[in-house]
Amino acid sequence: QLQLVESGGGLVQPGGSLTLSCEFSGFTFDWYYIGWFRQAPGKEREGLSCVSSIDGSAYYVDSVKGRFTISRDNAENKVYLRMNDLKPEDTAVYYCAAQSLPAVQPMCDADGTMNSYGLDVWGQGTLVTVSS
DSSP states (O other), rough: EEEEEEEOOEEETTTOOOEEEEEEEEOOOOOOEEEEEEOOOOSOOOOEEEEEOOOOOOOOOGGGTEEEEEETTTTTTEEEEEOSOOOOGGGGGEEEEEEEEEEEOBOOTTTTTTTOSOOOSSOOOEEEEOOO
């Protein structure tokens, strides 16, 4: 059974840092993307970053480039999202999701856009609150 479990959310002050973790299990496919998304109250879900299992290529949307870093630990079956210089507008529920490859609409694109439709599995989300 495909499963993703996020952890690491919490309350952080503006300018602070936080690292989210996404532990995945039950994958039966060899090639996949795992990505991070977020949804703030009253706003649409937004893609942030994703990483490829093929070669470890990482993709970022423009709004988080330079502040967020995605990484993976294949031995631990985890993908991390390191978030620096957090701002109140980063407050949201953060989700990780996975997509098997090849895909008609890939999650990640080299042009810095992300697709959130037709993905195989989503985690339950972890809340990040940036406030003083």
